[in-house]
Amino acid sequence: MNTILFVASENDAIPNCKVGGVGDVIRDVPRQISERGDQVHVVVPSYSRLHHNGILKAHLNLQLRGVTYVAHLYEVEGKEEHKNIRHYVIHHPEMEAGDIGGIYTNDLEEPFFSDNVKYTIFCTAVAEAIKQGEFGKLNIVHLHDWHSSLLLFLKNYHPAYADLKKSRFVYSIHNLAIQGIRPFENSYSSLRNWFPTLDFNYDDLRDPRYHDCYNLMAIGIRLADAVHTVSPSYKEDVLLPSLAPEFIGGEGLENDLKRADKEGRFYGILNGSTYHNLKDVKKNRLFFNVAATIFKQLQKETDKEKAKFLAHTGEKIVPFVQKRPGFICASVARLTEQKFYFFKRSPEALLQILDKLEEINGVYVLLGTGAPEYEALLKSISYQKKNFIFINTQCEDVVNSIYKDSDLYFMPSLFEPCGISQMLAMRNGQPCLVHHTGGLKDTVQHVETGFSFDGKTYDEKIKNMVASFQEAIYFFQNDKIKWKQIRDNARKMRFTWKKSVDEYYKLLYSFGMDRRIA
Template identity: 80%
Template sequence: MNKFLFVASENDGIENCKVGGVGDVIRDVPRQISDRGDKVDVVVPAYSRLHKEGVLKAKLNLLLRDVTYVAYLYEVPAKEQYDNIRHFVIHHPEIEAGNIGGIYHNDLEEPFYSDVVKYTIFCTAVAEAIKQGHFGKLDIVHLHDWHASLLLFLRNYFPGYSDLRNIRFIYCIHNLAIQGIRPFENSYSSLRNWFPFVNYDTESLKDPRYHECYNLMAMGIRFADAVHTVSPSYKEDVMQPSLPPEFIGGEGLENDLKQADKEGRFYGILNGSEYQNVKVVKKNQLFQNIAGTLFRQLQRETDKAKSDFLAHTGDKVIPLLKKKPKFICASVARLTEQKFYFFKHSPEALLQILDQLAEVDGVYVLLGTGATDYEELLRTVSYKRNNFIFINYQSEDVVDSIYRDSDLYFMPSLFEPCGISQMLAMRNGQPCLVHHTGGLKDTVQHVHTGFAFDGKTYDEKVYNMVESFREALHFFQNKKSSWKQIQDNARKMRFTWKKSVDEYYKLLYDFGGVKPQIAY
């Protein structure tokens, strides 16, 4: 029996610890490992709240900033109990909840300042917990994104944690564009502030563009025993230099990734999706759920501008309760440059798409929260177009209904490491319209399981996005049998975690082959 430790910033295997797709992966992959008869511990930060329902397991004394910090390891309950899986959180007062989903901070003046502080304490506490044996004898430590990569710094340079070198460390890149870059010196978040007594090699840690800074994403790539992206096409993308906005590639780390590939320790493995024990959602409840969400938020909202927008959105939804539109396009995503760059920089393209929908009695439902400028843009468009329903709140009921009731799922991502939304939509037989990039290349086939657009220049991409939308509507209206076939093809696609984790065992974990799954 092998023993794993997963270290990440999110874990949807426990309550209230998810913002994006990382949380899904940290929920699902340990379950697959459990099915193979191996044991998994998962540890994430407590964010000043997640430890409160847990059981204290250890007090951890950490040498940071040349003083003793005291952190606490708690075991916490799972959403669903699985054999061989335990969930832990690390609590310390400076591991604070952020303003993004209660997890991440959005530091506008000094990016990553707050998050680097809390993940530095978190990773050091995890290293100490490993050293003390609280996770047992480990075979594999699987790190996820830059939030966990400081463990590799400690493994390489901190004398007290040299025993970590006896464990195989895997590093997963979920989103290369977010790298955790901070200065070496002269900041509370600097490496020298937290580790004043550690002798380290600046050259091996520095950011290739900002030489006075260290790069936590680069640490993961340079020091892990194996590195992987969350799709094969994203692996190929990130080994090329970025040429924004036409192409988002290695974001300065392409040479590090090419070196890892040359050394035979860089892989691209597609994320999976869950196809069993899926929540059954009642059909034709989308607008009822939207109305309910708006009403509840309106009762709680104290900001007049937000209340006015809720009322405005409600006014547009009420008629749809009685008369459903003939076509529903939808998106669910964080409002970021990655997800909606084309809308922000070419708002006329979004208006053209809404005009196309109006011609067929169609609506576009977009649910998301995020960057202020993106929220303002979408609120402005909502006031301009009656068939644009912008839900600026999070609601599981609305999200579930979007995946159940929409006719077309729209993902115009500037880049996409893997994407989970298209898999969830396709699972319900919903064609997707996507930008032909990253993991979307690996999951959506044009006029077979959905529709895709691309282009050599930014203007070409925007033009083709609008034209591909027009093509999708043409199929829906005029090629009924072809549309039905695309729906059926989408529904039959299977991107299973079993297949993904088989590849983990074979390529990443180096156990000498795939361990068969013994439970399903």
């Protein structure tokens, strides 16, 4: 039996520990590994809340800033019980909950300051737990995004954690655009502040653009035994320099990635989706669930402007509770530049799409929270257009109904490392309209399983986005046979975790394929 430790910022296998797709991966991959007979430990921060009702397993004494920090390792219950999987959280008072999903902190003046504090303490505590043998003998330590990559720094430079060299370290890149860059010195969250007496090679850690800073994403790429992105096409994208906004590539780290690729330790493996034990969601409950969610939210909302907008949204969906609109286009995503840059820069394109929907008694339902400027834009358009239903809150029942009841799923991401939403929509036989980038290239084929758009320039992309939307509407209205074929093809697609984890075993873990399940 092999033993693998997953170290990450999110884990949707335990309650209240998910913001994005990373949480899905950390939930699903260990389950696949456990079915092969190997053991998985999963550890995340407690964010000052997830350790409640856990079982205290260890006190962890850490030397940081020249003083002793005491962190605590707790074992916690998962949402489901799975053989060979154990879940842990690490608690320390400075590892606080953030304003984004109770996990991350949006520091506007000093990006990554607060998160650097929590994840530096977290990674050092994980290193101490490994050293103390709390996870047993580890074959693999699998790190996810910049939040966990400090473990590689400790492995290479901290004499107290030389034992980490006994394990193989794998580093997964879920989103290269978020890199965890902080100064070497002269800040509470600087590397020298945390480790004032440690000798290390600045050049091994230096950000290629900001030479007075270290880059935690770069550390993961440079020092891991194997590096992987979450789709083959995203791997190819990030080997090239970014030419924003037409193309988002390596974001300053393309040379590091090229070096890893030349050394034979960089791979692109498509994420998977789950196709069994799905939650049974009733059909035609979308607008009922939206109404119920808004009503509940209004009961506790104290901000007058937020309450006003919730009431506005509630009024708009009342007619659809009794009678479904003629066509439902939908999106679910955090409101960020990655997901909705095209709307922010070219709101006229969104208005054209809404006008086209209006011709067929269609609506566009968008659920999400996030950056204030994106929320403000979408609220403004919601007040302008009666068929744009912007649900500015979060609700699992509404999300599940969107995947069940919509006719077209819209995913105009500026870039997309993999994407899970398109897989969830296709699983329900829902065609997707996507930007032809990253993992969306690997999962959606134009006029076969959905629709896509691209272009050599930004203006071409916007023009083609609207044209592809109009093409989808044309098939829905005028070619029912082709529309049904596209829906059926989408439903038949299978992006399984079994296939993905086969590649993990062969390429990342170097276990070979002897543990492949039937």
